[in-house]
Amino acid sequence: MAKTSSSNPRKAAPRGTSGSAPAKSTRAKRSAERRHDILAAALEEFSGHGFEAARLEDVARRAGVAKGTIYLYFADKETLFQELIRWQLTPVVGAFEHATQADVPLRVIADQMIEMFVREIYGTRRKDVIRLIISEGPRFPKLAEFYYHEVLSRMIEAFRSILRRAVARGELKSDVFVKFPQLLVSPGLVAILWNGLFDRFEPLDPRALMRAHFDIILNDGRAA
Amino acid sequence: MAKTSSSNPRKAAPRGTSGSAPAKSTRAKRSAERRHDILAAALEEFSGHGFEAARLEDVARRAGVAKGTIYLYFADKETLFQELIRWQLTPVVGAFEHATQADVPLRVIADQMIEMFVREIYGTRRKDVIRLIISEGPRFPKLAEFYYHEVLSRMIEAFRSILRRAVARGELKSDVFVKFPQLLVSPGLVAILWNGLFDRFEPLDPRALMRAHFDIILNDGRAA
Amino acid sequence: MAKTSSSNPRKAAPRGTSGSAPAKSTRAKRSAERRHDILAAALEEFSGHGFEAARLEDVARRAGVAKGTIYLYFADKETLFQELIRWQLTPVVGAFEHATQADVPLRVIADQMIEMFVREIYGTRRKDVIRLIISEGPRFPKLAEFYYHEVLSRMIEAFRSILRRAVARGELKSDVFVKFPQLLVSPGLVAILWNGLFDRFEPLDPRALMRAHFDIILNDGRAA
Amino acid sequence: MAKTSSSNPRKAAPRGTSGSAPAKSTRAKRSAERRHDILAAALEEFSGHGFEAARLEDVARRAGVAKGTIYLYFADKETLFQELIRWQLTPVVGAFEHATQADVPLRVIADQMIEMFVREIYGTRRKDVIRLIISEGPRFPKLAEFYYHEVLSRMIEAFRSILRRAVARGELKSDVFVKFPQLLVSPGLVAILWNGLFDRFEPLDPRALMRAHFDIILNDGRAA
DNA sequence: GATGAATGAGGGTTCATTCAT
DNA sequence: TATGAATGAACCCTCATTCAT
Numbered sequence: 001m002a003k004t005s006s007s008n009p010r011k012a013a014p015r016g017t018s019g020s021a022p023a024k025s026t027r028a029k030r031s032a033e034r035r036h037d038i039l040a041a042a043l044e045e046f047s048g049h050g051f052e053a054a055r056l057e058d059v060a061r062r063a064g065v066a067k068g069t070i071y072l073y074f075a076d077k078e079t080l081f082q083e084l085i086r087w088q089l090t091p092v093v094g095a096f097e098h099a100t101q102a103d104v105p106l107r108v109i110a111d112q113m114i115e116m117f118v119r120e121i122y123g124t125r126r127k128d129v130i131r132l133i134i135s136e137g138p139r140f141p142k143l144a145e146f147y148y149h150e151v152l153s154r155m156i157e158a159f160r161s162i163l164r165r166a167v168a169r170g171e172l173k174s175d176v177f178v179k180f181p182q183l184l185v186s187p188g189l190v191a192i193l194w195n196g197l198f199d200r201f202e203p204l205d206p207r208a209l210m211r212a213h214f215d216i217i218l219n220d221g222r223a224a
Numbered sequence: 225m226a227k228t229s230s231s232n233p234r235k236a237a238p239r240g241t242s243g244s245a246p247a248k249s250t251r252a253k254r255s256a257e258r259r260h261d262i263l264a265a266a267l268e269e270f271s272g273h274g275f276e277a278a279r280l281e282d283v284a285r286r287a288g289v290a291k292g293t294i295y296l297y298f299a300d301k302e303t304l305f306q307e308l309i310r311w312q313l314t315p316v317v318g319a320f321e322h323a324t325q326a327d328v329p330l331r332v333i334a335d336q337m338i339e340m341f342v343r344e345i346y347g348t349r350r351k352d353v354i355r356l357i358i359s360e361g362p363r364f365p366k367l368a369e370f371y372y373h374e375v376l377s378r379m380i381e382a383f384r385s386i387l388r389r390a391v392a393r394g395e396l397k398s399d400v401f402v403k404f405p406q407l408l409v410s411p412g413l414v415a416i417l418w419n420g421l422f423d424r425f426e427p428l429d430p431r432a433l434m435r436a437h438f439d440i441i442l443n444d445g446r447a448a
Numbered sequence: 449m450a451k452t453s454s455s456n457p458r459k460a461a462p463r464g465t466s467g468s469a470p471a472k473s474t475r476a477k478r479s480a481e482r483r484h485d486i487l488a489a490a491l492e493e494f495s496g497h498g499f500e501a502a503r504l505e506d507v508a509r510r511a512g513v514a515k516g517t518i519y520l521y522f523a524d525k526e527t528l529f530q531e532l533i534r535w536q537l538t539p540v541v542g543a544f545e546h547a548t549q550a551d552v553p554l555r556v557i558a559d560q561m562i563e564m565f566v567r568e569i570y571g572t573r574r575k576d577v578i579r580l581i582i583s584e585g586p587r588f589p590k591l592a593e594f595y596y597h598e599v600l601s602r603m604i605e606a607f608r609s610i611l612r613r614a615v616a617r618g619e620l621k622s623d624v625f626v627k628f629p630q631l632l633v634s635p636g637l638v639a640i641l642w643n644g645l646f647d648r649f650e651p652l653d654p655r656a657l658m659r660a661h662f663d664i665i666l667n668d669g670r671a672a
Numbered sequence: 673m674a675k676t677s678s679s680n681p682r683k684a685a686p687r688g689t690s691g692s693a694p695a696k697s698t699r700a701k702r703s704a705e706r707r708h709d710i711l712a713a714a715l716e717e718f719s720g721h722g723f724e725a726a727r728l729e730d731v732a733r734r735a736g737v738a739k740g741t742i743y744l745y746f747a748d749k750e751t752l753f754q755e756l757i758r759w760q761l762t763p764v765v766g767a768f769e770h771a772t773q774a775d776v777p778l779r780v781i782a783d784q785m786i787e788m789f790v791r792e793i794y795g796t797r798r799k800d801v802i803r804l805i806i807s808e809g810p811r812f813p814k815l816a817e818f819y820y821h822e823v824l825s826r827m828i829e830a831f832r833s834i835l836r837r838a839v840a841r842g843e844l845k846s847d848v849f850v851k852f853p854q855l856l857v858s859p860g861l862v863a864i865l866w867n868g869l870f871d872r873f874e875p876l877d878p879r880a881l882m883r884a885h886f887d888i889i890l891n892d893g894r895a896a
Numbered sequence: 897g898a899t900g901a902a903t904g905a906g907g908g909t910t911c912a913t914t915c916a917t
Numbered sequence: 918t919a920t921g922a923a924t925g926a927a928c929c930c931t932c933a934t935t936c937a938t
Contacts, residue, residue: 052276135359186410500724514920583807634858
């Protein structure tokens with residue numbers, strides 16, 4: 001009953017060019033790469049098949065490691081899954097919070113948000129991560145909890161601060177969005193879900209959808 | 225070596241209002257009841273665990289039948305799942321189409337839609353059926369196809385006819401909704417998903433959310 | 449509760465001219481027909497799939513009866529199987545014994561045997577019955593026992609009496625066949641087995657095979 | 673919804689003489705042993721119960737492995753069955769072909785054949801393998817095909833070359849056996865089938881049977 | 897650390913048999 | 918008698934997890 005021999009290697013994969021980190025022991029670097037490879041492989045497999053149907057053997061093969069190796073880095077399938085979500089979403093939250101601090105007109109922010117969403121979420125595997133949270137969240141209370149506390153509530157707070165500034169500035173006549181910030185992001189959600197389910201029947205342009213939505217709610221006459 | 229998988233009766237489901245036929249033979253009635261019991265049990269189990277993780281043994285136990293009995297009514301697990309979706313959603317589409325034919329002001333229709341949604345979807349197991357389609361749809365092309373053709377496209381068409389009338393009447397200045405009817409229903413979707421994932425952290429009143437949304441897009445000054 | 453209005457029409461006329469049986473109560477006649485139908489259906493299914501893989505549901509459907517009806521006539525699947533063998537083989541033994549009593553030259557008898565074999569065994573479902581005994585016999589001791597006592601030993605005895613007469617008459621110089629009558633029938637067996645296994649690769653004419661065999665062992669110069 | 677059934681090593685079977693390689697890694701050796709154990713266990717179970725009725729759990733228990741282990745070596749039950757046949761029969765074909773190349777009198781060859789048959793087939797489990805092919809072949813076209821191409825046609829060819837030499841030498845007056853080599857082996861077949869079905873009622877000495885047969889067809893006066 | 901062979905519980909599906917109608 | 922819906926034991930196969938090397 002080997003305890004996890006721990007000294008769990010650092011997160012954060014070396015992204016892009018391989019070893020830019022200057023002074024990491026080869027051991028530690030290899031370890032971090034392994035962990036990254038496994039997470040990346042898991043992303044593909046969980047995205048493609050869902051949690052239950054994804055097979056750790058396929059994750060291992062895709063990562064180029066043996067099945068047992070996965071258990072050196074992650075306690076079990078469920079932990080791997082949760083770490084995968086964390087690994088993908090944590091970076092964007094920071095970027096998002098940072099991007100919303102600039103004091104620019106609401107419409108400009110909206111355009112930035114749209115581009116950011118399309119570039120960082122819709123155009124990447126993160127789209128599938130969102131879908132995974134929606135699909136598997138109800139069966140993984142801890143996952144939903146992590147997502148709510150570490151991602152969603154921070155993003156909502158960022159939104160609210162933007163919105164409050166916009167109301168103060170008179171750009172928004174109403175404060176409904178402060179109360180229901182979900183209304184701001186719902187088109188993004190719809191775009192993601194539609195894409196996975198119905199794009200083959202009727203494609204949906206996420207940018208156009210979100211622009212139309214902001215035109216309406218910002219109510220500036222462009223769409224009226 | 226494979227055998228032709230045996231025949232399955234698949235008697236007509238008790239769509240909508242129950243049996244109006246006054247004199248059903250006991251056999252046929254029992255059969256319809258069994259089918260109904262199995263579908264109801266499957267709804268609970270699939271909702272609670274998802275398609276893969278739901279166990280037919282639990283469905284059987286919950287329905288009060290033996291495991292093998294399920295196979296008298298449904299060819300396999302997947303068929304049971306699809307029939308379940310069909311059984312739950314087909315009736316509401318008709319009701320919805322009928323409800324949207326009245327020639328009344330858009331705001332009245334909107335209020336009716338909200339009430340209908342809360343009563344027929346959000347307040348029932350149908351909410352879970354929607355969630356199931358979102359979760360499992362990507363892995364069940366036929367399911368997504370059925371849902372798109374038999375449910376979604378019909379509902380979208382109904383929406384569009386309402387919206388076109390509203391534009392013609394001058395109630396709507398823009399025709400974006402005719403182009404993106406998804407924007408109309410996105411709050412309902414958000415409400416369902418939020419409910420399953422985050423209600424325990426921060427409850428969300430679906431009626432309030434949807435009303436806020438319609439206030440904004442109908443733009444009549446109440447919320448502006 | 450409409451009962452099936454029944455009056456189930458009789459199946460398949462009882463071979464050759466229709467009703468030659470003079471005075472059977474309708475009940476008894478119907479019952480015998482049912483039994484016959486089930487046996488005939490079982491012959492097809494067991495021949496085609498073997499004992500284990502044959503499904504009683506298919507037997508019932510083919511016989512035009514309900515699954516439960518089979519159990520009114522036969523105790524279980526195994527009994528049905530054994531009765532089937534008995535039903536098919538009992539008649540031929542008598543015919544065979546009768547045919548071998550004529551006091552004619554051995555070669556004439558041989559030719560008659562060949563024709564009888566081709567007509568009554570190889571050209572009919574009885575060929576499959578033989579195969580079934582070979583395939584399933586080791587797992588059904590009672591079946592092998594029945595076959596040995598009721599069929600084989602009687603046929604062997606008949607053969608031996610022919611052979612003894614032939615030896616006495618000087619038609620056969622040796623009495624090996626009296627000791628090993630199996631050598632007489634082995635080509636028939638080979639023909640049956642070859643037919644089921646390899647005919648598609650290399651057809652085998654049973655009549656030619658058997659004639660060649662008798663030419664050799666009767667050693668009369670035709671083939672020498 | 674189907675997954676690609678995973679890979680199967682299928683290391684080379686220990687054909688004929690065991691491992692001549694002196695230094696096998698323990699891993700590889702254990703693997704070959706396991707495969708052999710499973711095949712041997714499968715031989716017992718399939719022989720005793722037939723393909724359908726044999727249970728893989730019993731094979732596993734007999735081989736001393738877990739149920740799942742079988743699937744590390746064989747894709748499924750059917751593959752295990754076919755590999756079993758191949759494993760048993762391939763070696764004898766080569767041995768047989770080799771044995772028939774000596775240019776010795778026909779009667780000598782015949783005696784050698786008889787001894788070889790009794791020693792290598794009748795006295796071993798290969799007898800049961802032959803029975804399995806006969807029993808299951810009609811339901812496993814691929815099995816019959818393998819057997820015909822890899823075993824039977826090669827043996828027939830070997831027989832024919834012997835026979836042609838014998839005809840040329842004047843040892844055989846007729847060439848019927850060149851046309852129907854089945855007639856040469858039919859007593860061996862009869863011996864095998866008789867053994868499985870009727871030996872308990874009336875034992876049959878395979879050697880005596882085959883000698884009697886060859887005496888007759890070689891027609892040299894010993895038996896006349 | 898890394899491997900991958902081995903494990904064995906678990907679940908979908910089949911089908912002989914029963915029994916209420 | 919006849920039916921066929923219902924039963925539930927049985928069995929093949931999968932795959933997360935372990936552990937000797």
